[in-house]
Amino acid sequence: MRFWFMLLLAITVIGLAPATQAVDIESWETEQGMRVLFAPAPTLPMLDVRLTFDAGAARDGDRNGLARLTSNALAHGTADMDADAVAERFEAVGTQFNTTSARDMGIVTLRTLTEPDWMAEAIDVLTEILAAPAFPEDDLNRERRQMLQALQRQRQEPGSVASRRFYQLMYGDHPYGNAPSGSEDTIPTLTRAEVESFFRQYYTAGNAVLAMTGAISREDAEALAERIAQALPEGGRAPALEPVPKLDGPVTERVAFPSEQAHIFMGAPALRRDDADYYALTVGNHALGGGGFTSRLFREVRTARGLAYSVHSSVRPMAAEGPFVIGMQTGTDQIDEALEVLREELQRLHQEGVDPDELEASQANITGGFPLRLASNSDIVQNLGMMGFYDLPLDFLAAHNDRIDAVSREEVHEVIQRRIDPEALVTVVVGGEE
Template identity: 60%
Template structure:
């Protein structure tokens, strides 16, 4: 076991030194007999493989059982009828493999990293397929995961940032499934049972509702063999119905929440962008100039450097299956919260009205283009991007043409897209901190 762990660490350090340019990432695609979509990139220089399964089974699929997606994801680490959770972990560790699961708003993720030494990789894949074919959902482990989820909710109530984020999504998305808090609600968590998790798994963790990304030191033939083993282990089933579109906002809403903190946490934003939207490139550059570019962004200069109103301030776009948020976040002293919110709104209105200038566009473009290769710096980076591409059904040339598409954005187009897609008069604003 020690030898496997040492070798894994050495391979990981090597991986960090072997970044691939986007042009070198040649993506192959196929579908298994059971209907599982597969994206594969060969990385023969490293004796390791990364696998990522993505399923349309995140918190947006909870329905009224808030927290079910998260508990189902964690339950996959509880073992099978043949292996309990400790035995499962020991079996992966004995061959230097890393197994993990996660659940987000859009997707559920199952990941495996293994060395490609045949016996070790075979054990790792065999163990993974055992979990996928027959997860046990044992009562004791499920109850422990439920207690941990409830404790997580309690900790979130004591964190002003979490309080702000939860309410921000509730106000922004209303009745849309994106309003579901991934960690769930106390009442719904207490009502869930292992049978609910099993039903959720059998409905959403299916070949027709998922995709597999593979990268590493495997040939195409070897990758197909691994994909076939995983596909055969999964439940078969159809894709989930697409999420409903998010209704565009047409008026502002603001909510202040008392909280015994020295800092006020402020979130402002609105639904904005689907993954795969052609406006992604223009809006990414516009946002980079406004608040996504760190020390060089307008928000940092105007809100922090010039006026000293925020400890931190930034903006981001988060494209999702339905319209994901444009989100501004900042922290400031509670006695400066009103002034900071006013300054933020003024900056947003100016950005929308005046747009980005030519100098800002070129600085943003240079930063985004030059940093893009870093997103391909390791196997885990590549498999993450492949998983995202497969889940959102992005074209196979997405990585290859990313820089080209960023370089093709023109100033007039950027500012037109900014004015069309971002409405400063329809923002959700949540301020958490301070007491009357």
């Protein structure tokens, strides 16, 4: 039986009542325009490196899947070193290496021991890959096949079908309408030349953020940043994404699916990552459905009516307006009642805001969970990458809890009214008959 009570969806932080460790963050920019965030962490003899590029599915254009294929194929080596040789060299020095992508980002991560010979070899392999990836045709074929197989599996899962359709309806022709996993139509047609060109255009020094945490000196961190920046293609920052158009009314879609449970998503584009409304909306969402067992949605949907085993809401800020999302599963005979409850609770929050107890409990839960969110070097380097990518201030972590605590009931109410329109939501239901 698994109970994971991660209270906090928000990125939480530092500086609260119980003794905490501060994360010292240093930041600079290399000559090539690569932003760097570095947090020394001398305790363990290892180094975490996280490179984020503005190279996610939002940059696919009409070639959906191109960002993912590029990121998947990046590790397959160079003209001098095939995929097995890459793997073997990393393995010989105990290095963990990974590439992935999402809507906003293409991500390269590396964890190495700081023993000098081993770290030097790990950095050599990393920079060789970044300097001249080969994207061999054989490997691209295998990646395309695996991406198509992954899509096939998604088609079997009602939750995946619902999520994919939810984003399509929220974002339409906006770049966020592109699924990171690509589409059956486009994947087979993506060419090696397109992958190469995508890499040259978006995996550039000026379009990159380098986050590092570990047991190295500032001097070594600077030298490492310099090597990585020099290895990357030259080039500046990708242009800002266009704003997401507001929905002008409700959009509801039911998709038949032979599943026992219906999967429901309800929500709308809501918030950019750098928007100051983040704090008030996070507190309001926590009271609605972000706080698990103590949230309004949970009490009404599960405890009072027994409609579902769980229900959840979240705010997912992104480079352009990321979504506010409510998600749940329910029996196919209870879909209408479930939708009604979700709408009622959202209407009530919209009209009344949160009460003083909810405000206080939500603030305490969000701020109190900091140590669980920054407990490992992986957590820290992930936060640094996020902060650099979205141009958040360097005191984001240190000031976060004060900002959450400073939110008033009036602000929560005002922000919910301005950011979430209960009359203009996308609702997707997958399950049961049409």
